[in-house]
Amino acid sequence: MIIRRLLTTTLLCAFAVLMVAPVFWLFVTAILPADDRFALPPHWIPTSFDFSPFSRVSELIPLGRMAWNSVKVTSLITVGATLTSVLAAYAFARLEFRGREFFFLLFLSGLMIPPQITVIPVFLLMRELQLVDTHASVYLPGMVNALGIFLLRQYFLSIPRDLDEAARIDGAGHLTILRRVILPLGAPAISALAIYLFQMYWNDFFWPNVFLSSPEKLTLPLGLASLQGAQGEGQAAVVFAAITLVVAPLLLIFLVFQRTLVDSIASSGLKD
């Protein structure tokens, strides 16, 4: 029994190491001295360091400005889309109304047209609205997320109805039920959604590249791309350093959210 458990854990850990290895290699390459980069077998544990790629990144692009733009756009989308998703998902999971099925499928169908083509009509629309080259052209379309609605609806359906019935008998309205029952119990799914949204828009290149052009409005992924030259004249280590800088805050957020993500159910009383 113990041997089997040990074996499983070892397997799981081995797999985890494989998952992390490519990123770890990237990070190590960014801090190795130039002569040791890209050696085979790779240097996994650096013995001497060279942090110049990191300072080169901040010389080349206005890192602070771009980070702020990214934080602004991504936070607005994450908060906005989570909010609209929670409300809509509550309606789909708990309320009865005419056309529920229809509306749900309508939202779902929104996932099925690739953004690579809708970007053209949306650009024309933004032009009419005079929003081209504003952050609004990036965050407004992001504030509705069909996948978020689907994810949360699915999760809310699994929350036992007797809990809201009880609240209802106490005279609670929909908003109260949402706040007291659904939000706490739905926290894992909601935080999964928030992380999903944050990473997606934090990393988005395609959309901002088309809509933003003023240097002071650019987001981090655009800055990242600008470090790689057309003929590959960008130094790989500098690009690697930049990727490290972009990923680090996400990792931090994930580590903070991780508890809500998986542990909150245990304490929510659902498991009694």
Place this chain on the structure above:
Amino acid sequence: MSEVAVTPSVAKRPTGERVAPYLFLSPALVLFLIFVLGPMVGTLVLSLFNWDLLGEPSFAGGENYSKLVSDETLRKALGNTFEFTFWSIVLHVGLGLLLALGVTRKMWRVTRYFLRTAYFFPFLISWAATALIWKYAYDPAFGVFTYYGDKIGLPGGVLVDAHWAMPALILVDLWHTIGFSFVVILAGLQAIPEHLYEAALLDGANAWRRFWHVTLPMLSPTLFFVTVISFIGAFQIFEPMYLMTRGGPDNATISVVQYLYETAFRNFQVGYASAIALLVFAIVLLATLVQFRLRRRWVHE
């Protein structure tokens, strides 16, 4: 669908109750109509025109649609996309479930913490960075993947090999996105009430029967969600092909969305690209509807 039954009492309820659902729906709905549905209709309109993106458009009627039938590259792209989608769903659901089950076993807290982070971590990285890392890793001469892969007999130069390019991209996609399926399934697992397992234990059920009769049925809504989402996402796969192989070698990895993108932005046939987009839409919608229909057979609600 089970929740479709609208009770006859709907009309008799007080106005507040009748309006409430629409109020909850409205913020999402308004944004949706403007930024998703409107452009979708726009795509439909564009598909009826010949337009090179820069000049004046001309009406084409159904011409763009009849072109779909005889387009060899499109057929190739559809084939590739179905292949990619099949493996994507199987691997995401299968491996995601295995990892989630593994992590919920009894183990040291720190180990669990490490495992969860490690599995999810690649999902935090952008496609652009992912493609860059893996192009370095797959390099036949200097790549880390090739270096270690060679020791266990894996082939090198996979990205320029017509047989290996697609599996190589499937692997990259799996590495990048398995974390999300894993976390969703994990959350689903944690939501299964403990007392069901205790009851099963009292009945003398072994581990396999507990999995089959408790875990799987209770998890089925989550697995359904992951399947649907993996399908919708995989069928529109674009980035790994576009960034790593550009659809090559010899169109061995070209995907439908990549093809429509290049049709619009490289070949400047926006009308035809829109027609392809609507084909993608139709296929995904149809498959999703089928999945919802089949749901009753295996999803426990």
Place this chain on the structure above:
Amino acid sequence: MVTRRDLLRASGFGALALAAAPLIAACGDGGSGAGSSDLTLSYLGTADQQQVWNKLFAEFQRKNPDIKLKATGSPVDNWAAYFDKVSTQLAGGVRYDLIQVATEGMQLFASKGLLQPLDDLVSKNQAELDDFLADAHPNLPKWNKQYGSPDGKTYFLPGDFNTMCLWFNKEVFQQAGVEAPTNEWTWDDFLKAGRTIKQKTGAFLYPATAEYFIGVMPWLLTNGASTLSDDWKKATCDTPAAIEAAEFARQLVAEKLSPPPGGSFDRFTLATQGKLATFGGGRWPIVNIRQANAVEKFGIVAWPRKVKQGSPVGWNGIPVMKSSNKPEKAFEFLKFLISKEGDAFFAQLGGTIVPARKSVAESTAYLDNSPTGTENLYAALDYATVIPAPAKGNLIQRDIEDTWGQILAGNTKPADGMKKMQEKVAANV
């Protein structure tokens, strides 16, 4: 006929979106479109290059205080992504006065009727142009006319350019006891040196790549072949000379003198470390080599040849858009770029491109802190061939690179591969 405006309206949004539009506009940060009096320029620039361009713009602004220049640098890593962005913007009605277009995009933009003929402005400013032409290599205006004016009108001015030469690490050659390459080197000399270097030091000779400008054209041209005929109207990928060039490139990979293609590596870092003896490049590697403090280690010579000297060439075309309502001001900027001061200023800043004016290309401002033999990049103009890029050049390029990659990897025989390339390219000219 439907006007573009109608289509835009119909496709952009439904009636509902229109009704809601003012409401949403109110939430925006407020548009920042350039005022109609500003001169607008769109260009492609990596972070490095943008810093250089910005200084150039400031200098132009100082000279022309009455013209307000609003330049938008697109920080993307390739011309394709740049064109995606610019095309979408143009389709959406964004107006630029000037758009930077590489040689690769010249016929594309001209063929779409997007450009304004410059003939009147050229004749009005003949003195400044004559000054430039007297100093620039005669081939530049010749090529510019031949390929940049498909209908006989002038849309582009010649400008700064890039050719292909061979960069080599002197130390690797010394270690292997091989004579350093010269401008007279042949393919055979190259191959023999590579074998010795591999044997003595283990370093690769050269990284073969499937990139059109960098990896395909130099081999074709040094064997007297090309992808297209001189007038860019006929595909010529399956001539015996072209097949022979492909066979030679494949041989380098097969003999393991070149790392096999199919991934990415940092060729500049590896060359600096001595793991690569040479690599192909124009002026652009300078940024990296300077960054690594390795300028002294490198030399630049003409590409090794089989039957004749050869190099592709591409230059910086900045056309005036048809939609521009201030072509005179736009032309002032173009004039500044080709003026002695403008060209010298750019060279001195350390751009990734070779100056068009001979006097600047020979100046210390340009040659300082550069590898020995840097002047070979300018000298290549004597024998260079314009990179073939017809209106559908972007499609052709994709097919060429895909097939060449297959040949290098050994997945297809060079002769078969070049036949296939011929079919694909012929379909798009």
